[in-house]
Amino acid sequence: MRLMKYFTLIFFLLTTFSSAQFGQDVNVVTVKSFLSLDKLTANSEAKFALKVKIEDKWHINSIKPNEDFLIPTEVKLISDEGIFLSNISFPQAKELKFGFSDKPLSVYEGEFYVTGLLKVPGNVKPGDFKTIVEFSYQPCNDVTCLAPSSIFDTLQIKIAENNSGINEINQDIFNNLDVSYTKIENFEKKSDDGDFLSDTLEGSGLFIGLIVIFLAGLALNLTPCVYPLIPITIGFFGAQTEGKTSRLALMGVLYVLGLALTYSAIGVITSLSGAVFGALLQNTFVIIIIAMIFVVLSLSMFGVYEFKMPDSLVAKAGGAKSGYYGAFFMGLTMGIVAAPCVGPFVISLVTFVAAKADPFLGFLLFFVLALGLGLPYFVLAIFSGKIKSLPKAGAWMEAVKHIFGLIMLAMALYFLLPLIPNEISGYVLPIFMILSAIYLLFFDKSSVGNKGFKIFQIVLSVLLIVIAVYSLIPSEKESIKWEKYSEEAYNTAISKNQPVILDFYADWCIPCKELDAMTFTDPGVIRAAAEYATFKADLTKSLSPEVELLRDKFKIIGVPTVIILDASGKEISRITGFLPADEFLKLIKR
Numbered sequence: 001m002r003l004m005k006y007f008t009l010i011f012f013l014l015t016t017f018s019s020a021q022f023g024q025d026v027n028v029v030t031v032k033s034f035l036s037l038d039k040l041t042a043n044s045e046a047k048f049a050l051k052v053k054i055e056d057k058w059h060i061n062s063i064k065p066n067e068d069f070l071i072p073t074e075v076k077l078i079s080d081e082g083i084f085l086s087n088i089s090f091p092q093a094k095e096l097k098f099g100f101s102d103k104p105l106s107v108y109e110g111e112f113y114v115t116g117l118l119k120v121p122g123n124v125k126p127g128d129f130k131t132i133v134e135f136s137y138q139p140c141n142d143v144t145c146l147a148p149s150s151i152f153d154t155l156q157i158k159i160a161e162n163n164s165g166i167n168e169i170n171q172d173i174f175n176n177l178d179v180s181y182t183k184i185e186n187f188e189k190k191s192d193d194g195d196f197l198s199d200t201l202e203g204s205g206l207f208i209g210l211i212v213i214f215l216a217g218l219a220l221n222l223t224p225c226v227y228p229l230i231p232i233t234i235g236f237f238g239a240q241t242e243g244k245t246s247r248l249a250l251m252g253v254l255y256v257l258g259l260a261l262t263y264s265a266i267g268v269i270t271s272l273s274g275a276v277f278g279a280l281l282q283n284t285f286v287i288i289i290i291a292m293i294f295v296v297l298s299l300s301m302f303g304v305y306e307f308k309m310p311d312s313l314v315a316k317a318g319g320a321k322s323g324y325y326g327a328f329f330m331g332l333t334m335g336i337v338a339a340p341c342v343g344p345f346v347i348s349l350v351t352f353v354a355a356k357a358d359p360f361l362g363f364l365l366f367f368v369l370a371l372g373l374g375l376p377y378f379v380l381a382i383f384s385g386k387i388k389s390l391p392k393a394g395a396w397m398e399a400v401k402h403i404f405g406l407i408m409l410a411m412a413l414y415f416l417l418p419l420i421p422n423e424i425s426g427y428v429l430p431i432f433m434i435l436s437a438i439y440l441l442f443f444d445k446s447s448v449g450n451k452g453f454k455i456f457q458i459v460l461s462v463l464l465i466v467i468a469v470y471s472l473i474p475s476e477k478e479s480i481k482w483e484k485y486s487e488e489a490y491n492t493a494i495s496k497n498q499p500v501i502l503d504f505y506a507d508w509c510i511p512c513k514e515l516d517a518m519t520f521t522d523p524g525v526i527r528a529a530a531e532y533a534t535f536k537a538d539l540t541k542s543l544s545p546e547v548e549l550l551r552d553k554f555k556i557i558g559v560p561t562v563i564i565l566d567a568s569g570k571e572i573s574r575i576t577g578f579l580p581a582d583e584f585l586k587l588i589k590r
Helices: 002-021 193-203 206-222 229-240 245-273 284-301 311-317 324-338 344-356 359-389 396-419 422-443 451-472 487-495 510-519 523-529 545-554 581-589
Strands: 029-035 044-054 059-061 074-078 084-089 094-096 105-108 111-120 127-137 149-160 500-505 533-538 561-565 571-576
Touching (some): 029 149, 206 359, 245 324, 245 359, 284 396, 396 451, 422 451, 487 500, 487 533, 500 510, 523 581, 533 545, 571 581
Parallel strands (some): 500 533
Antiparallel strands (some): 029 044, 044 111, 127 149, 561 571
């Protein structure tokens, strides 16, 4: 059977070649394109339809032929003005059996429409433009195939200065077609983050763009990944400084520079390589190094050592300059902690820099973004350092250092969780919390003599034990019935015209855990998701070839990313970052 397949394949290829050689290029396919509006404006969109007619007794390959040697059908828009197509949708293909293949092939026959949205960028000037629609295909009949070919249609597009006088056209066609189209008042398109960023940087100039990016960096402080930076920053500066404002300010600057240096370097590398933002956290050696850094920093909280400059430099500087190395080193580490926090704006920034392929521009944009991210911590560094100058500061201050030292050890364990077997990883942090509470209750004597702080220490320890015990109790909380992603299961769902939800996550991703705990466990979400095929795709080790292929296939830039596909396999929504249950429910119901 396999030998017969090879012979038929060779026959198929020879027939295709001979058809091309001897001029059997029959015009078996014709196309005609249509728009839903008679004119558009800059930064707007219209429904698009391409009528395809195939001669009798002929067919063309679908967009996903079942054999690798077959050429898929494609639709492209050729435009010097940057006008492009999105949400392209083909009809359901037919499965037909042919002699040169063991399995049925996916093909189109007769007359059908290809639909989508035609989008006009914001920088297009008013005028009349000719845009070329290219339809690429390979025609076959029952015995032979012609060489792959392309046919073209010219689409006349009029760009107006404003939205007055815009009329709907070709409604006899579009009323009978299912085209995903967000109706926008007065046909004006509301830009998403990517369009807004590109328009700002290219239309308003670099200076205005940098201000917007700086403000976006400030907004990143509201994302879950940077929450751990707050207590760690307070603990570090509260323990390492001596209260002098000028010294605190300099240490804060070094901390922010370390943060910005790491963040911008990661941003440039990932944007130019197309890797997942924060991909360093998928490398085992990097994870171990980060955990060791937290352990080393925690030891300084327990008085094992103190960050300080070499004595020779201290003498030349004329005084004690302890903590400067530590502040910069801490900032470098916190940059990696903050890196996995991905939102739509950061994804659009990664995409923009990748498109420009300019390392200097990428470094500048991400450096400014990180300065915005680090500004609150500069203020926090100055404030937290003042703890030492509070009245009656005494031995209890050492207890404060010990608490933050335990927080840093917990962070080290958190980053090591992806390397720990799943069977025991869920017990690591709760057990550490119980041990920390026992240490604070019975072994830490720093709070002796301060009754108020001792009460605080007891309450904190009891709270840690309660949370830990609650975490160890097996949870019966219902969630979406997820299936581990596989190519076969995914293709089966698509072939059955079943809508799909794809959840791309990583073990180190805090917003991913928030989605699992608060969004995917909502009863309404669970009921609505039951109509979908639901798959989880693990990107924790995204440097592996298998996951790299998966990331490229679905254009994943950051985690979490949740993709919702309709029954035809067309993407209707893409979510980056945490989304509350009620908003997620609206998306999957729509």
